Amino acid sequence: MVRQKEKTGGPGALSRWMQHRANARVNRKVRKGRGTFMGTDVLILHTVGKRSGERRETPVAWFPDGDGARLVVASGGGSRNPDWFANLMAHPERASMELPGQETVPVTPQRLEGADREAAWRRIAEAQPRIAKYQSRSDRQYPVVRLTPR
Template structure:
């Protein structure tokens, strides 16, 4: 998997501080606990827990991520990151694609192969995603950064 350039028209993000990283990680922990306890549907969207390894730290990371059915047992995820930048988990996937796993509520984490979709494949996946959740089309319109769409294939 390779990283594409990230630019965006939305408000420029400030530097990540220790406090903001701590807050994000704590929020992820709480959301992951909720997913494991109550299932993966939050605010009308299906969530999974994406297991990655930090690109710089080498530490295991778990991120709650909205997913969409990609067909053939695959799942599609969008690296929207709030519109302003790619989320950290995306860069972790790029750096360590072989250390990726997905956890669906009620199941153990399984290794997965991430693939950034391009061209017609991406367009078909994007159509599927925006039909299921039109809010993603609204988010994309607010940013000139094209959101990466990732297919996760269980290994």
């Protein structure tokens, strides 16, 4: 029997296992040069675990932001930010991104706030209305992060 975490509201072991398998499948597609999932462009975000220090690779949707920068949204589909966001903010100096069929490049992540976030959010919501719909159903404001190649 698989037990769900009750107090933290986090995913249980089965859910984490399924997510890990799905992420691995999307990562393989990105590495073969096919970088879309459900009609959205996807990159592989490389981070280091906040507590574990272990390398992590997470497929995330991205949106262009000029000069090679990409915007990513920490939606996670739940009531809390996804783990990749916590890892990224804890170790920003160790972050990198991998675009479809390309080499991994180090990035500087910047969490957007205020007017910068609002302008970026408008572009994201216009490009992908589905994400705006998810945001409207959430009690938290999704963080938006700009990934700038170093």
